[in-house]
Amino acid sequence: MLEMHCQCCLYKDLYSKVLSWVFSTPL
Known part of the structure; x- marks a missing residue:
C-alpha cells in the first residue's frame, strides 16, 4: 500500500x- x-x-x-516544462517552453 505504501509502495503504491x-x-x-x-x-x-x-x-x-x-x-x-511544457508551459515554460514556447510552442
Whole structure:
C-alpha cells in the first residue's frame, strides 16, 4: 500500500515537472 502511494507521488511529481516544462517552453 505504501509502495503504491510512493509510486503515485512519484508520477504526480513527474507530471507537474512535465507540465511546468511544457508551459515554460514556447510552442
